[in-house]
Amino acid sequence: MLKKFAVPMVAVIGAAGMCVPQAIADEAVAAKECSVQVVSGSVKWGIKHSWRNYIQGNIAHGKWETSGAVTEGTSDKKNKDFQFKFEVDPAHTKIAVENGKITTSEIRTKDSSITFTGHHDALYSQVKSPIIKTSGDTVSAGSGYLGYYVPGKKMAEYTKDDRTDANKKQGEGIFSKGKVETASLSGDTLTLKGSNLRYTPQPGTKDGKIEGVDVLFMGIYNGNYLPEVDDVDVELKVKNNCGNISGTANPAADHGTPGSLSKPWAIVLGILGGFAALAGLFHVFMNSGLLQNLPFFNR
Structure with missing residues (x-):
């Protein structure tokens, strides 16, 4: 009797439990099938127009020098549309796409620096290898600093x-936020444009104190004083099997690890698996005759 009862019970529980791992495996395969691989690209960014003008102005009497994977644009350095051009580092750049929309991205650039000096070399500020990130329609921009x-x-x-x-003081940090104005794919070229960027000081930068990346600009900028940061243009050559890409979308609340099942689906499938197991056990008990000996079955 016990052997007759145990074998089908194990089979039922095992079959019920298979639905969740199989769903996880199916989703993992689907996640791998859609990817955007960055081959090369550039980030064009003037950093901050007001800062460039200050460095070149009659107070700082300064200059800047570039080094590494960065070049200067051809327009007048005092113009608002002047931009530096940084080479993208494909190995450390990530683009996440869902249903034809960019949900998140992190664009890293190759080793480079722009060294600003002024005030008879008393001022020294080095912007290193800019970083651009997006989440939904929000763009964040920053860099390494010294x-x-x-x-x-x-x-x-x-x-x-x-x-x-x-x-x-040196490290890495984000110092501005704005909106993604453009996110589109044309052929093998993915274009991102961030606009209306505003300076966002670190929490500890106040009352004369300077924290983190704010050392780049000596802690002088904030929401009330010259907060405007230059627009940023990203152009990437990509290998893409996600189909057409246009616009942005907010990332899901909980993606889990890449290729893993999202939390809502895991809960639903877990409940369904539980019901399947209970139904199977009830069937096994009925066939075994054990339930028929209970009082309420004999009424």
């Missing part, structure tokens, strides 16, 4: 002697 910060000193009080290892 600068010098002396707590308590105002911008005009710095001297060249303050450029010491003890005062050196």
Whole structure:
């Protein structure tokens, strides 16, 4: 009797449990079938027009120098439409697409730097390898940074002697946010344009204190003082099997790991699997005759 009962019960539970792993496997295959591989590309960005004008103006009497995978545009450096052109790093650039819409992206650029100097070399600020990210229709832009910060000193009080290892600050950070104006595919060229970018200071930059990437601009910019950041243009050569791409969409609340089943589907399939198992067990008990001996079955 026990053997007759146990064998079908194990079979039922096993069959019910197969639906969730199979669904996960099917979704993993589907996820792998759609991909956008970046082959090459460029990021065109003037960083910040007001900063460039300040460096070249009659107060800072400064300049900038480029190094690495970056070139300068041909327009007047004082114009708002002036842009630097950075080479994209395909190995560290990611584009996520769902239903023909870009949900998220992270565009990394190859090693490069723009070194701004002024005030008789008392000012030293280095923008390194810009980073562009999108999530839905929001674009965020930033870079690596290297600068010098002396707590308590105002911008005009710095001297060249303050450029010491003890005062050196470097890292990576996002310092502006805006809207994705364009996201489209034409042939093998994917175009992204971010506009209306505004400077977003780090939480700790206030009351004369400077935190993180804000050292690039000596902590002077904020939502109330010259917040405008230049538009950014991204052009990528891609290998794409996701079909047509046009526009953006908000990423799902919970994607899980790449290729994994989304949480709502996992819950639904789990419940269905549970019901299937219960129904199967009921059938097994009925066939075994065990339930027929219970009082309520004899009424």
